[in-house]
Amino acid sequence: MGNHHDQPPTNLAASALEQVVRQHWGRLVAALIKTLRDFQLAEDCLQDAMESAVEHWSRNGAPRAPAAWLLQTARRKAIDRLRRDANFRRKEPEISALMALDRETALEPDDMTIPDERLSLIFTCCHPALDEKSRVALTLRTVTGLTTGEIARAFLDSEATMAQRLVRAKQKIKLAAISYQVPEAADLPERIQAVLNVIYLVFNEGYAATEGVDWVRSNLCEEAIRLARIVVQLRPDLSEATGLLALMLLNTARIPARIGASGELVPLDEQDRGLWDQARIGEATALIRATLKASTVGPFLIQAAISAVHCEAKSSDTTDWRQIVLLYDELQRLTPNPVVRLNRAIALSYAESPDVALAEMGGLAAELSHYQPFHAGLADILRRCGKLNGAVAAYEKAIALSSNASERAFLQNRLKPLRHPVSPTF
Amino acid sequence: MQYIALIYTDRDLEPKPGSPDFGPYMGGYMEANKRFRDDNVMVSGEPLEAPSTATTLRVRNGKVETMDGPFAETKEQLGGFYIFECPNLDEALKYAAMIPGAKHGAIEVRPIMMLQR
Numbered sequence: 001m002g003n004h005h006d007q008p009p010t011n012l013a014a015s016a017l018e019q020v021v022r023q024h025w026g027r028l029v030a031a032l033i034k035t036l037r038d039f040q041l042a043e044d045c046l047q048d049a050m051e052s053a054v055e056h057w058s059r060n061g062a063p064r065a066p067a068a069w070l071l072q073t074a075r076r077k078a079i080d081r082l083r084r085d086a087n088f089r090r091k092e093p094e095i096s097a098l099m100a101l102d103r104e105t106a107l108e109p110d111d112m113t114i115p116d117e118r119l120s121l122i123f124t125c126c127h128p129a130l131d132e133k134s135r136v137a138l139t140l141r142t143v144t145g146l147t148t149g150e151i152a153r154a155f156l157d158s159e160a161t162m163a164q165r166l167v168r169a170k171q172k173i174k175l176a177a178i179s180y181q182v183p184e185a186a187d188l189p190e191r192i193q194a195v196l197n198v199i200y201l202v203f204n205e206g207y208a209a210t211e212g213v214d215w216v217r218s219n220l221c222e223e224a225i226r227l228a229r230i231v232v233q234l235r236p237d238l239s240e241a242t243g244l245l246a247l248m249l250l251n252t253a254r255i256p257a258r259i260g261a262s263g264e265l266v267p268l269d270e271q272d273r274g275l276w277d278q279a280r281i282g283e284a285t286a287l288i289r290a291t292l293k294a295s296t297v298g299p300f301l302i303q304a305a306i307s308a309v310h311c312e313a314k315s316s317d318t319t320d321w322r323q324i325v326l327l328y329d330e331l332q333r334l335t336p337n338p339v340v341r342l343n344r345a346i347a348l349s350y351a352e353s354p355d356v357a358l359a360e361m362g363g364l365a366a367e368l369s370h371y372q373p374f375h376a377g378l379a380d381i382l383r384r385c386g387k388l389n390g391a392v393a394a395y396e397k398a399i400a401l402s403s404n405a406s407e408r409a410f411l412q413n414r415l416k417p418l419r420h421p422v423s424p425t426f
Numbered sequence: 427m428q429y430i431a432l433i434y435t436d437r438d439l440e441p442k443p444g445s446p447d448f449g450p451y452m453g454g455y456m457e458a459n460k461r462f463r464d465d466n467v468m469v470s471g472e473p474l475e476a477p478s479t480a481t482t483l484r485v486r487n488g489k490v491e492t493m494d495g496p497f498a499e500t501k502e503q504l505g506g507f508y509i510f511e512c513p514n515l516d517e518a519l520k521y522a523a524m525i526p527g528a529k530h531g532a533i534e535v536r537p538i539m540m541l542q543r
Contacts, residue, residue: 129515176537177427179514187516 013057016066017050024067025145026230030117032074033124033180035097039142039170042074045081049074071114075102118143119234120180122227126195127178134169135198141166143230144223154205154220192231196244196300199227203248221252232287239294243301246284246291250307253280264413265406269316281311302331321351338367346377354384372401376411383418392418428469428538429510429518434502435531437476454526462508467521471508502531509538 021028025046032042049070063069075098082091082098125139137155140146146154152162172178183191206220228245235241257271285308291301306327313319328344342364349357361378368374379394395415402408441447462468477496484491496503505527512518515535522533 127515129519175539176429177514179516183516 009058010054013054013062016057016062017053020062020066020070021050021145024070024114026118026121026143027114027116028067028071028074029142029145030121031071031115032078033121033142034115034117035075035101036078036094037180038174039138040167040174041078041081043142045074045077046070048077048081052077067114072102116234117180118230119182122195122231123182123191124173124178124180126191126198127173128191128194129176129178130169130172132198132201134165135194136201137162137165138169139198139227140202140223144226146223192238192241195231196228196240199224199231200244200248200300202227203251207251221248221255224248225252237294239291239296240298240300242287242291243298243304246287247300247304247307249280249284249287250304250311253277253284253311259406263406265410267410268310273314276311281308284308285312297330299331299335302327302334306331316350319350321347325351338364339371339373342368342371342374342377346381349381349384354381357381358385370401372398372403372407375401379411379414383414388418427512427514427518428540429512429515429522430536430538431508431510431518431522431525432504432534432536433506433508433525433527433531434534435505435527436501437503437505439530440505440527451526458524458526461524462510462521465521467510467512467517469509469511471506473506474504477503505531 028046029039029042032045033039036042036045052073053066053070057063057066079095079098079102082095085091122139122143125142126135130138133155137151140151140154141148148163148166149159151157151166152159155162157165182188202220203224206218206222206224225245225248228241228248231238231241232245253276254268254271256277257273257275258266260266284304288301288304288308292305306324309320309323309327324347325344328340328347332340332344341360345357345360345364348360358381361374361381364374365378375394375398379391379398382388382391382394392415395411395418399408399411399415402411441451459468459471462471480494480496482493482495482497484493508522508525510518510521512521515537518535522528522535525533527533
């Protein structure tokens with residue numbers, strides 16, 4: 001019965017604030033940096049505004065346009081901070097810009113009028129002049145608003161180390177004057193690649209953790225999807241960004257079926273497809289169809305298309321494996337590497353036969369001798385060829401190379417019946 | 427903003443005077459210098475004599491200790507520098523990439539600290 005009426009107003013204000021901040025953090029920080037040209041100052045002023053919000057909103061209720069209220073308050077806090085600054089003379093251009101913005105929005109604050117500078121922000125955070133780990137951390141901190149503690153936990157670092165990494169990156173952006181803008185057309189392909197790599201790194205970090213219980217780590221998948229949505233929404237013409245978004249949607253759509261009742265890893269062909277998230281699959285396949293018509297088809301879009309073929313099949317047997325082999329051929333052409341050839345060989349074992357695939361695997365043994373999935377794939381193909389001794393050796397090698405408990409359990413389950421074949425009963 | 431571009435090269439990999447590659451290599455520097463001047467980004471830029479001509483000194487307990495040779499004995503040595511005036515790092519990197527030494531050595535680009543007047 002309306003129990004939130006009983007909550008003290010401070011709690012109500014805090015939870016309203018949390019929602020607004022969660023939804024608008026990146027946009028607010030981006031808009032502030034645009035004027036302030038200083039990541040740390042922007043973050044500090046937004047924190048000031050949040051403190052102020054708890055106080056004002058618990059007294060008068062949340063404003064009609066809470067995000068715009070936060071932006072305006074943060075700008076006023078920035079004026080105060082800049083005026084207190086010892087070098088305040090040099091900050092005069094920023095101060096007058098802030099005051100002009102304040103006059104513009106003072107009459108009619110409206111969430112919709114917050115300028116969207118998130119794309120500039122993402123490109124700056126993912127600038128190749130920063131090291132890769134810092135790019136990832138800074139993007140999560142400033143664009144999606146994860147706290148330093150959350151990022152540290154997600155990447156298994158101490159909070160102090162992560163805080164230092166973030167400070168260093170922000171300092172470099174400021175002192176080396178890394179520009180705050182979407183790159184020029186000539187640099188765009190290379191720079192968007194750096195952005196997508198950061199997003200995919202965030203995603204993979206989360207995906208690897210989805211069998212664990214650590215919510216922050218597995219939630220990284222959703223953060224990566226949020227980031228990709230921002231890029232796609234602002235630049236729908238970048239087909240690889242759309243490809244990456246679709247790929248991540250499809251991979252997360254299968255997460256509910258990936259872990260069995262006792263926490264074990266369930267391979268694709270044994271998953272309960274009824275558990276797959278059909279809404280996500282539908283969204284992703286629509287994105288892929290619309291984008292495949294684009295002139296340039298890149299590796300993310302092809303990987304998404306491969307994932308889509310799996311997701312649209314009713315079962316492993318009815319999967320269009322020939323289509324998957326063709327897509328791997330195209331991927332190999334664009335990004336030649338032995339892991340792509342391994343995945344192609346596995347698809348070939350279903351499209352043609354395990355024996356045909358085995359011949360392909362032979363050519364990969366030297367390059368992938370320390371790569372766990374190679375030995376797991378080889379073991380499965382050997383088993384299906386009826387070469388049980390070879391399969392046992394390959395499973396043992398795969399188990400020895402695995403660093404993941406549920407993966408090891410899965411491989412051991414496959415290995416057991418090969419070692420002790422059930423003797424026929426008479 | 428001003429940026430210094432420090433050119434680190436392995437002299438063994440550099441075209442030697444008298445070799446057929448030397449002319450085009452120097453030509454590359456002249457072309458780069460012209461571009462830097464035309465685009466009005468060059469504050470200064472000079473090549474350095476060989477590292478073997480370097481003297482490194484330290485003052486310890488008020489006493490000057492000098493040593494023959496460069497600060498660090500590494501394969502790639504500081505061979506020259508440019509100072510560029512550019513609005514941001516991307517621009518500075520764009521010009522640094524035009525320095526011929528970048529093709530076999532490495533260019534370190536650092537912002538110059540702007541002290542208040």
